[in-house]
Amino acid sequence: MIDSGSLVFLSSAEKKDTFLISLEEGGKLETRLGVISHEDVMRAGFGGRVRSHNGNLFYITKPSLGEYLRRIKRRTQIVFPKEAGYILLQLDVKPGARVLECGTGSGGMTSVFAHFVGDEGRVYSYDERGEFVELARRNCKRWKVDHRVEFKTRNISEGFDEVNVDALFLDLPDPWNYLNQARNALALGRRMGALLPTFNQIERFLRALQEKGFIDVEVIEIFHRNLKTDPNRIRPEDRMIGHTGYLIFATSVIDFDGGV
Amino acid sequence: MIDSGSLVFLSSAEKKDTFLISLEEGGKLETRLGVISHEDVMRAGFGGRVRSHNGNLFYITKPSLGEYLRRIKRRTQIVFPKEAGYILLQLDVKPGARVLECGTGSGGMTSVFAHFVGDEGRVYSYDERGEFVELARRNCKRWKVDHRVEFKTRNISEGFDEVNVDALFLDLPDPWNYLNQARNALALGRRMGALLPTFNQIERFLRALQEKGFIDVEVIEIFHRNLKTDPNRIRPEDRMIGHTGYLIFATSVIDFDGGV
Amino acid sequence: MIDSGSLVFLSSAEKKDTFLISLEEGGKLETRLGVISHEDVMRAGFGGRVRSHNGNLFYITKPSLGEYLRRIKRRTQIVFPKEAGYILLQLDVKPGARVLECGTGSGGMTSVFAHFVGDEGRVYSYDERGEFVELARRNCKRWKVDHRVEFKTRNISEGFDEVNVDALFLDLPDPWNYLNQARNALALGRRMGALLPTFNQIERFLRALQEKGFIDVEVIEIFHRNLKTDPNRIRPEDRMIGHTGYLIFATSVIDFDGGV
Amino acid sequence: MIDSGSLVFLSSAEKKDTFLISLEEGGKLETRLGVISHEDVMRAGFGGRVRSHNGNLFYITKPSLGEYLRRIKRRTQIVFPKEAGYILLQLDVKPGARVLECGTGSGGMTSVFAHFVGDEGRVYSYDERGEFVELARRNCKRWKVDHRVEFKTRNISEGFDEVNVDALFLDLPDPWNYLNQARNALALGRRMGALLPTFNQIERFLRALQEKGFIDVEVIEIFHRNLKTDPNRIRPEDRMIGHTGYLIFATSVIDFDGGV
Structure with a gap:
């Protein structure tokens, strides 16, 4: 028995069709393979099977966080599982950590942080664009972790409200403009991360990190390639994602040049 | 002030030398840049600085789990951060999850699971090779998560002791031989993972997964490339890891063929 | 002045539109940016400019073999520039070499070989599918190298007509079935190549090469990633080709087991 | 029978040892597997076998240009086969083309160009560093294509001697400083290439190409991964080259801004 409000993943036994849905009493999922009743899904339970009104078979499974992230409703570029995990x-x-992120965007990375800090932890997520914050809140609620997040709809030029956070992630186009604010919020000796798509941004950010005295700077790129799973014809997929962004990490220490 | 027993990361301010050490009262770290007193490190605290006996400057920072994983004492191939995160x-x-893994190996992935399940969660780790279990236990202890792990030194042919676990990871050369055992331990509708280095192993595993009725099978490969961080000469590193292994994921559902 | 019958490349000065066309007297190219007269193109010459009937500017350049290959009329998977060059x-x-290939396919690799062996060289290209041979012949003619190619529309079970060729390339789904034929055609001590998309095929081919006594076996994979060229936003393209095929090379020597 | 002066490739039948040598009368190759007489090699011929003085077996094969390139005597970074082919x-x-390159470096790319333009073609290779020109000349002579190359030991600030060349390749750290010279040498509407290792260089070069009016600018990156060839344990090699350089191509057209 699955509770109403739960997120479930449905996979057609015959076709490639898959769906990520939130169950609700009286709910119906309409697919090209027929209509599926949410109540049938609740009754069948995780790992069980359900048939659409015209007899097509679907399996019910617990969605992974990675799958959720790939399918999140988005109005921005999201952080992909390959980067989120790293x-x-x-x-x-x-569990228990206090994590600060800016900006919130569609809330993909917010959900990931909130998932892993648990009920004892806390995510502080800043974005000045109210419509994104609303979207992110809905996305976190869908994954049932919104109660672990404090969303703050404002510009961060004046700084963050928090101090001594364990981790800080900047998903901004110009993170070099907020290094003083980042340094004031992050506990000393802890690592900060950022995601940037272009070389030009990396260059500016590396210069700023060097000037401010951040140490152990790391820039990496992650590729993810899917393989086809037919055991008689194993091969990588024809197409892959060529680029999402570069990940930059650096650590804040006592020697910091707060000047401009 | 850092407690004795803590793990710290030391980076030379001038050179590339870095060290991951467990602090102990009266401890000394001997480096080619001089000797560093553990007590000086404890006093300086995270983000602080310390000098070796001959004046070389080092910064003290909190090691990341990724860094820990890269430097773990190992007698086996370990899971790399690029795969562990994914x-x-x-x-x-x-937090709170019950995770089962087999084999334990050097305890790298054990540490990662134990880190993220928190004190409310539990990791069950099987390996029949006693010397690996001892190494893994020490490695988990070093990361201070060994109390969250139950190590079991035995062969898994007869099955696992646990049922209804949330997640299961097989780091074995022949996972196709243990699908019945895996299926019995994993909660229905949950996802299982494995890591395999060769195409031949993937082929055998894919056939077995198909025969047993596992669904949503996914095979992926992750590449990680470091970039040099001099802002005047940004470029990828000359060398990179070309291969660690393929990750395979699949979900257990009610239609399972336990025969054979 | 460009001769009628020449292949030219046209690039819009304002848009991304590009065209590869064979010029003919009285010819017209219809585009969404207007109609371009082939005679205007001939008069303007390579490196010159031409305007469509409604004033849109196009540059005329000499197409590269790589560009030709990407745009070849095809009914099969073609060999990509990244592999063809290697x-x-x-x-x-x-120049002057005698190259044997099988199968012909759409004639992409045939054109590449014919391009580089020059008028003194010779390409022998086998395919039992007549419709492919016709397509390949037209494609080679378009690149003006068809006079260097002998197309042979037949099955190769009985062997090739040629002996002592300098190079041999097998673009077949089952090259392991033709190693005796290959060995008889290729000059001793020369290298043979093949392109195979799946792991399963590589495995079978490697076993056959080993059994027959081929040496210096090499299996490689080549990735090609495009970058965006705006100097203010340099970054890799979002999407890339994830897989075309694996290249396998091996050398034939005097110890050959022709049995089985 | 192989002529004295020929380049041959020797592979141990038992070990991984391989050698690329130029045969000479009375020559001896000393290896850890024994001494091999050049005259034995000449007599055995391509595809044949030879034994060292203590009985170890070696196969004699015709070296590929790719193998030659990998083993070239070098004092500079060379262009790798993966890039050279593209x-x-x-x-x-x-065959018959006139190709201009600058700088000569160790002569790797010079050899490749000279190989493919044939005796009817011509390579013009500039480098102001006399010692590199000498090394490159020896390397081209070893591949027996030096008679197709005109080496010019001078700075190119004043321009190239040639006009209307078919192809031009710049292997310089600052190609943006030589676009006027390149434009004057290259036939209109033809493509020019360059190889640059860092992002910073790409950025400067892209700006210069844009300002000068070059069109169809392309920036690409090529990866090459080797696989292990044991048919029972097929897998990519553990390590690979992570970076050599980015390839940039652009075409020169009539609208060119020669100003500074």
Whole structure:
């Protein structure tokens, strides 16, 4: 039995069709393979099967965070699973941690941070664009982690409200303009991350990090390639994502040049 | 002030030398840039600085889990950060989760799972090679998460002790031989992962997954490329890791063929 | 002045529109940016400019072989420039060389070989599918190298007509079935190449090469990533080709097991 | 029978040892697997076998241009086969073509161009560093194509001696300083190539190409990954080259801004 309000993943047994849906009483999912009743899904449970009104079989599974991230409703470029996972290991994210991010965007990375800090942790997410904050809040609510997030709809020029956070992630086009603010919010000796799509941005950011005295600077790029899964014809997929962005990490220490 | 027993990361201000050490009272770190007293490090704190006996400056920072993983004492191939992060998003790992892995190996992935399940969660880690289990236990202890792990030194042919776990990861050369055991341990509708280095292994595993009725099978490969960080000469590093392994994920559902 | 019958490349000065056309007297090119007269193009010459009937500017340039290959009329998967170039350096292709290939396919690789062997060289191209041979012949004619190619529309089970060729390329789904034929046609101590898309094919081919006694076996994979060229926003393209095929090379020597 | 002066490739039948040598009468090759007489090699011929003085077996094969390029005696970074092959397809290189390059470096790309233009073609290669020109000349002589190359030991600020060349390749750290010279040498409407290792250089070069009015600008990156060839354990090699350089191509047309 799955609770109403839960997120489930449905996969057609015959076709490639898959769906990520939030269950609600009386709900219906209309597909090209027929209509599926949400209540049938609740009754069948995770790992169970359900048939559409015209007899097509679907399996019900628990969606992974990665799958959720890929399908998130978005109005911005989102952070992809290949980068999101790596960020978790480079920043000090863990149950109970306090994580600060700016900007919020569509809330993809916000959901990931909120997932892993648990109920004891806290995510502070800043964006001055109110419509994004609303979208992100809905997306976090869908993954049932919105109660772990404080959304703040404002510009960060004057700085963040928080101090001594464990981890900080900047998903901004001009992170070099906010290094003083970042430094004041992040606990000393902790790592900060950023995601930037162009070489020109990397260059400006590296110069700023160097000038301000951040250390252990790391710039990386991650590729993800899917393979076809027919055991008789194993091969990589014909097309892949060629670029999302570069990840930059750096650590804040006591020698910091706050001047401009 | 940093507690004795803590893990710290030391970076030379002038050279590329870096060290990951566990602090202990009266401890000394000998480097080619001089000797550093652990007590000086404790006093300086995270983000602070310390000088070696002959005056070389080092910064003290909090090591990331990724850095820890790269430097783990190992007697086996370890899971790299690029894969470890992605696994976290594909399996149902989160604070409070119960995660099962086999084999333990050097305990790299064990540490990662134990880090993210928190004190409310539990990692069950199987390996029949006692010397690996001992190494993995020490490695988890170093990251201070060993109390979240139950190590089991035995062969898994007869199955796992646990049922209904949230996530399962197989780091074995022949995972196709343990699909019945995996299926019995994993909660229905949850995702299982494996890491395999060769095409031949992928082929055998894909056939077995198909025969047993696992669904939503995914095979991927992740590349990680470092860039040099001099802002006047930004470029990828000359050399990179060409291959670690392929990640395979699949979901267990009610239609399972336990025969054979 | 460009001769009638020449292949030219047209690039819009304002838009991304580009065209590869064969000039003919009285010819017209219809585009969404207006109609262009072939005779205007001939008069303007390579490097010159031409305007469409409604005033849009186009530049006229000499098409590269790589561009020709990308735009070839095809009914099969073609060999991409990234692989075609590498093949040239691994096999003994040069002015005056005798090169054998099978199958012909759409004639992309045939054109490349014919381009580089020059008028003194010779390409022998086998395919049992008559409609492909016709297409390939037209494609080679378009690049004005068809006089260097002998097309042979037949099955190669009984072997090739040629002996002692300098280079041999197999673009077949089952090259392992033709190693005796290949060995008889290729000059001793020369290198042979093949292109295969799946792991399963590589495995079978590697076993056959090993059994037959081919040496210096090499399997490689080539990736090609385009970058955006706006100097203010330099970055890789969002999408790239994830896979075309694996290249396998091997050398035939005196110890050959023709049995089986 | 192989002529004295020929280049041959020797592969141990038992070990991974391989050698690229120029045969000479009375010559001896000393290896850890014994001494091999050049005259034995000449007698055995391509595809034949030879034994060292202590009985170890070696096969004799015709070296590929790619293998030659990898083993060239070098005092500079060389162009790798993965890039060299692609360059051939993007520039107008073919039997009889006139190709201009600057700088000469160790002569790797010079050899490749000279190989493919044949005895009817011509390569003009500029470098102001006399010691490199001498090395390049020896390298081209070893591949027996030096008679097709005119080496010019001088700075190119005042321009090239040639006009109307078919193809032009700039392997310089600051190609943006030589666009007027390049434009004057290259036939109108033909493609020029360059190889640059850093983002900063790409940025400067793209700006200069844009200002000067070059068209159809292309920036690409090529990766090459080797696979292990044991049919029972097929997998990519653990390590690969992460970066050599970016290839930039552009075409010169009538609208050119020669101003500074």
